[in-house]
Amino acid sequence: MSPIYGDEAEIAPYRALSRSAVVSVVLTVISLLGYLFEPMLVVAVAAFAMGLVALQSIRRYPLEYTGRELAMAGTLLSGVIFVTGATMHTYTYLTEVPDGYKRISFGELQPHTFNEPDKAIPSRALELSGEKVFVKGYTHKSFDSLGKVDHFILVPDLGECCFGDKVTKPTHMIEVKIVNPHEKVRYSLRRIRLMGKFVATEQPDDPFGVGLVYYHLEADKVK
Numbered sequence: 001m002s003p004i005y006g007d008e009a010e011i012a013p014y015r016a017l018s019r020s021a022v023v024s025v026v027l028t029v030i031s032l033l034g035y036l037f038e039p040m041l042v043v044a045v046a047a048f049a050m051g052l053v054a055l056q057s058i059r060r061y062p063l064e065y066t067g068r069e070l071a072m073a074g075t076l077l078s079g080v081i082f083v084t085g086a087t088m089h090t091y092t093y094l095t096e097v098p099d100g101y102k103r104i105s106f107g108e109l110q111p112h113t114f115n116e117p118d119k120a121i122p123s124r125a126l127e128l129s130g131e132k133v134f135v136k137g138y139t140h141k142s143f144d145s146l147g148k149v150d151h152f153i154l155v156p157d158l159g160e161c162c163f164g165d166k167v168t169k170p171t172h173m174i175e176v177k178i179v180n181p182h183e184k185v186r187y188s189l190r191r192i193r194l195m196g197k198f199v200a201t202e203q204p205d206d207p208f209g210v211g212l213v214y215y216h217l218e219a220d221k222v223k
Contacts, residue, residue: 013063020054021067024049024074031078036190037158041089044082048067051075096158098221103196106156109200110171110213121171121200129200135217136173136194137188142210148184151177153208154217158189160208167211174215176206183222195221 054071097103109125139162140153156176164205176194178184185192196219204212 003071015064015066018054018058018065020050020057022072024051024054024078025070026076028074028081031081031085034081038085038089041082041085042061044078044085047074047078048082049076050104059089063213082164092093095195096223097134098105098195101132102128104128104133104135104198106135106137106172120204125200125215126202127194128198131198132196133198133217134193134195135198136191137174138189138191139185140168140173140207140208140210141187144178144187146187150181150184151175152185153210153213154192154194165205169203170212173211173213175213176217176219178222180220180222183219183221194219209222 025045027043027050031040031044031047034044051071051074053064055075056065058065058068058071092130108128110122111119112122122177135154137154137156138158139149140155143149143152151176153168154176155168155172175194179196196217199216199218201214201216204214206212
């Protein structure tokens with residue numbers, strides 16, 4: 001067999017950039033939102049997994065794939081983002097409720113179809129009425145053009161805060177009145193933390209024309 005000389009000897013096998021490595025890096029960048037929104041930390045987990053897949057493929061097929069450095073970057077950075085983000089949110093959760101206030105969630109305020117089929121709001125909500133509570137949520141999208149306000153509707157998630165045209169359920173809304181004259185909030189994608197006196201009523205009203213409201217909060221602190 002004749003030896004290969006010249007340009008033919010310099011031809012190296014073509015290696016494709018690992019798609020998994022690219023996806024890992026892209027997801028890692030997106031997962032930075034996890035520092036603001038806890039659910040986005042799931043994206044960091046996906047980025048970490050894709051980085052491992054890419055590293056395994058490159059190791060098994062070194063003549064077919066390249067991008068090891070990219071995969072390593074995605075894997076390491078996504079891991080750091082997940083660990084630091086989860087730690088930060090855990091610390092915040094454990095320390096964010098001031099003394100004298102009780103943490104509540106929108107989940108507690110939803111009616112129980114099986115246990116209390118004839119009630120529009122659960123007994124738990126009525127038990128909380130009059131209590132000083134701590135609750136988190138987003139300003140309703142109907143307030144996006146009003147600037148800073150001290151009277152608004154609080155909703156549980158970004159879907160009802162900012163996106164979509166669906167009608168918000170009555171038990172997914174809390175009418176908020178900020179009693180501190182020096183504090184107001186502006187519509188944004190940022191979740192706000194409110195503290196104050198919670199009131200639940202079985203006779204709803206419609207203070208803003210966005211739907212019936214059973215729950216009210218006289219907020220004395222805003223974060």
